[in-house]
Amino acid sequence: MTIKILMLLTMTIAVATAADRTPTRQRPAETTVNVNAVSIPYGARETEPNTYAFTDTRGHKWIYRKTPFGVSRIPDSPVPDAAPVPADERLAQASTAVDHGDSIQFTRPGPFGLYRWESRKTDLNSFEQMVWNRELAKQKSAGQD
Numbered sequence: 001m002t003i004k005i006l007m008l009l010t011m012t013i014a015v016a017t018a019a020d021r022t023p024t025r026q027r028p029a030e031t032t033v034n035v036n037a038v039s040i041p042y043g044a045r046e047t048e049p050n051t052y053a054f055t056d057t058r059g060h061k062w063i064y065r066k067t068p069f070g071v072s073r074i075p076d077s078p079v080p081d082a083a084p085v086p087a088d089e090r091l092a093q094a095s096t097a098v099d100h101g102d103s104i105q106f107t108r109p110g111p112f113g114l115y116r117w118e119s120r121k122t123d124l125n126s127f128e129q130m131v132w133n134r135e136l137a138k139q140k141s142a143g144q145d
Contacts, residue, residue: 100118
């Protein structure tokens with residue numbers, strides 16, 4: 001019986017204190033304004049889905065893209081006309097060839113040091129032929145100077 005009275009008394013005190021509380025008004029969270037936020041300007045033309053082109057009043061050309069993280073803006077610059085050099089040509093320029101009678105010893109740089117191999121003059125593949133022709137041209141130009 002005393003346990004029931006104690007429980008009732010505890011409940012009554014809890015309800016009474018809850019009723020006395022007045023709800024406090026929470027202050028709204030301050031919103032921060034991102035001054036660097038980019039938006040797509042009025043008059044921009046859509047060139048591809050989610051991609052827009054715009055020229056500002058100064059004459060600068062910009063590309064605007066809608067991304068999952070917002071809008072991004074990059075300057076519109078022309079693509080350079082220089083064609084990339086094929087990998088075989090770059091390797092051929094870095095390779096060397098030395099004549100050893102009926103065979104040629106080739107050397108080229110690799111990720112783990114120099115690669116060296118020999119091939120017969122009659123069994124040259126296109127890469128080896130390119131390197132060998134370049135070496136012959138070097139020897140002829142050195143002999144003319």
